[in-house]
Amino acid sequence: MNILITGLITGSMLALLAISFSLIFGVARIVNIAHTAFYMVAAYCIFSLTGKFGLNPVAGMMIAVVVVTVFGLLAYKFLIDPIREHEAAVLIATIALAMIFQEAVMLIYTGDYRTVSALIEGYFIVMGVKVFYQQMLTFGVVLAVLGILWVLLMKTKLGLAIRSTAEDREVANLMGMNDSRLAMITMGISVALAGFTGAVLAPLTVLSPYMWMEPLIIMMAVVVLGGLGSIKGSFVAAYILGFTEALVVFMIPKGAFLKGSVALTIMILVLLLRPEGLFGISFEEER
Amino acid sequence: MVAAGLYLRRFYTIVRGEVLVLPSRIIVALFFIILLGLPLISQNPYLIRVVILTSIFAILAASWDLLSGFTGQMNFGHALFFGVGAYTSALLNIHLQIPPWGSVPLGALAAVLTGLIVGIPCLRLKHTYLALTTMAFPIILMGIVFALPDFTGGELGISGLKRISNSLVGNYYIYVVTMLVLCTVMWKITDSHTGIIFHAIREDELAVKASGINTTRYKLMAFCLSGFFAGIAGGLYAHYMRIAGPSTLEVSMSFTVVIWAVFGGIATIYGPIAAVFILFPFLEFVRFWPEYRMMIFAVVVLLILLYMPEGLIPWVRDKIEKQCPRCKIRNVATRNTCRICTAVLD
Numbered sequence: 305m306n307i308l309i310t311g312l313i314t315g316s317m318l319a320l321l322a323i324s325f326s327l328i329f330g331v332a333r334i335v336n337i338a339h340t341a342f343y344m345v346a347a348y349c350i351f352s353l354t355g356k357f358g359l360n361p362v363a364g365m366m367i368a369v370v371v372v373t374v375f376g377l378l379a380y381k382f383l384i385d386p387i388r389e390h391e392a393a394v395l396i397a398t399i400a401l402a403m404i405f406q407e408a409v410m411l412i413y414t415g416d417y418r419t420v421s422a423l424i425e426g427y428f429i430v431m432g433v434k435v436f437y438q439q440m441l442t443f444g445v446v447l448a449v450l451g452i453l454w455v456l457l458m459k460t461k462l463g464l465a466i467r468s469t470a471e472d473r474e475v476a477n478l479m480g481m482n483d484s485r486l487a488m489i490t491m492g493i494s495v496a497l498a499g500f501t502g503a504v505l506a507p508l509t510v511l512s513p514y515m516w517m518e519p520l521i522i523m524m525a526v527v528v529l530g531g532l533g534s535i536k537g538s539f540v541a542a543y544i545l546g547f548t549e550a551l552v553v554f555m556i557p558k559g560a561f562l563k564g565s566v567a568l569t570i571m572i573l574v575l576l577l578r579p580e581g582l583f584g585i586s587f588e589e590e591r
Numbered sequence: 592m593v594a595a596g597l598y599l600r601r602f603y604t605i606v607r608g609e610v611l612v613l614p615s616r617i618i619v620a621l622f623f624i625i626l627l628g629l630p631l632i633s634q635n636p637y638l639i640r641v642v643i644l645t646s647i648f649a650i651l652a653a654s655w656d657l658l659s660g661f662t663g664q665m666n667f668g669h670a671l672f673f674g675v676g677a678y679t680s681a682l683l684n685i686h687l688q689i690p691p692w693g694s695v696p697l698g699a700l701a702a703v704l705t706g707l708i709v710g711i712p713c714l715r716l717k718h719t720y721l722a723l724t725t726m727a728f729p730i731i732l733m734g735i736v737f738a739l740p741d742f743t744g745g746e747l748g749i750s751g752l753k754r755i756s757n758s759l760v761g762n763y764y765i766y767v768v769t770m771l772v773l774c775t776v777m778w779k780i781t782d783s784h785t786g787i788i789f790h791a792i793r794e795d796e797l798a799v800k801a802s803g804i805n806t807t808r809y810k811l812m813a814f815c816l817s818g819f820f821a822g823i824a825g826g827l828y829a830h831y832m833r834i835a836g837p838s839t840l841e842v843s844m845s846f847t848v849v850i851w852a853v854f855g856g857i858a859t860i861y862g863p864i865a866a867v868f869i870l871f872p873f874l875e876f877v878r879f880w881p882e883y884r885m886m887i888f889a890v891v892v893l894l895i896l897l898y899m900p901e902g903l904i905p906w907v908r909d910k911i912e913k914q915c916p917r918c919k920i921r922n923v924a925t926r927n928t929c930r931i932c933t934a935v936l937d
Contacts, residue, residue, distance in 0.1 A: 329719070335719060335722070337846075383893060383897065386897060387896060387897060387900040389900075390900040390901070392665075392853045392857060393853060393896045393900040393901075395849070395853070396849065396850055396853045396854065396892065396896055397893055397896055397897075399846050399849070399850060400850070400889040400890075400892045400893040400896075401889075401893070403885055403886075403888070403889040404886060404889045404890065404893070406885075407883075407885045407886040407889065408886065410882070411882055411883075411886070517842055517843075520842075521726065521727070521730055521842065524723045524726065525723070525727060527723070528720055528723045528724060532719060532720065562734045562735075562737075562738050563734075564730050564731070564733075564734055565730065565731040565732075565733075565734030565735060565738075566734075568727035568728075568730055568731050569731060571724070571727060572712065572724060572727060575712070575715075575716060575720070575724060576712050576715070579715045579716050579717075579720070580720075581720075
């Protein structure tokens, strides 16, 4: 039961992060290392909004998501967009960005571990295991957001534009889609989702300036495992890796050290059998 | 005496004709002279320590460039080779009492083996898949290190290694000369036939395959060569710090290597080396501001990339030198005609 709950929570968090990460990768070919740094910034935003200014947690969450989105758009406009042709430079720019966020958080909040109070207190007991209402709430909200995202991508004009640009940028451009504006919008959506993940997850985890590193690795493993650019793949892979982590932590002694290793080993094994990931389509080689 | 005089004169002619004509060559010559002559001027232990560490990381950054810059196989887990080199030489030194001159090359061999083990599966992957997969390997190894604390020392690492040399200046010369030799070797490799094939693989792998070249073999070779040099850097680092800890395997280590190399300019070898010699002492220099240190580092990297996305060193080189349009030989930017074929430079 413990495994089930932890797996579900970790899986949903990874699903949100991985899908938003592969969105911006698909549309603009940006490997955004700073993605989970935005998630961290959102969590800290909530911490100071609810803790210091005594705001209502729901309002705090809203503001945090907006703040993070603005940060993301500014970073995209002034730091990433000017050097977009140089892939290596974009990569380093996002790494540097993540480091800047980490250091800024370190300066403002120091390196101490922080916690955020839950939206709903209390728990109920199922088969001898405590299930916190907060956990159920997080899970439900994540599923709802995933649903909204699916509708956005599959049923609206914007979603169509995003999907077609991800598939073939040049042709999409020829069909009259504004490539750079679309990249900007996608960056906004992607960062907002990262911020949202941070917001709903903040009450369940411990905040520290280094909290972006670990989810980053696993998130990338999820993206690769599911197939780059495949939303269904990211979704399935996120739950696979989420449950694996939970299993390893609860079943093997000293499992906490090994959870990353096991998840990544699974990823490598799958890649050996299917180099394009579980649901990825192998693209024609770009020349 | 006459023979010696003749040689001296020939040496002088070569220096004047080949080195002094290009600012970049003068800078490289000055770099060698300053590094080798530094202990004669100052024996400040702190300065010597910074230069030694810079040398070690210069080897590491150049070896990343050899693999990722030249063949375009983006490796995000370069700390793997560094860590394997460091841990292997530490384990050999502590448990089998092998002296440093034996344990460092053996550590490098272990890193070559790791290069093979990582390279064979990874060569099926391309671009971003490869980058993200290679990132996983050092983390897997780190998990194993933490899970076996009796053997690897867990979080504390393996400490109490022997120094390579006990005298300050002796140590300095061993590290600096090793760095200069290894970097020259790497530069020579990239300048050779193999290096040209590496370049070609990055630019257009399909065309290289069509020319009848076994690209898989060359990519694997790049993995092994890069692993070898990074392994040596790891072993040297372990023996200098006298400890091999999990910090050598961290994600931030892999990232820092990539930052150095891209900052200096990829596919140049000298770019990453110069970048390490600029950024690492710079990081030490801002140490009196400990809380802003990494922040300043990141901001500087970001700003420089914004204006020079090709990297710092190629940008500088383009400013001080220009290429002859006819014979492709480089000239000082102040010249109006090419120094070899007298064609007009634009």
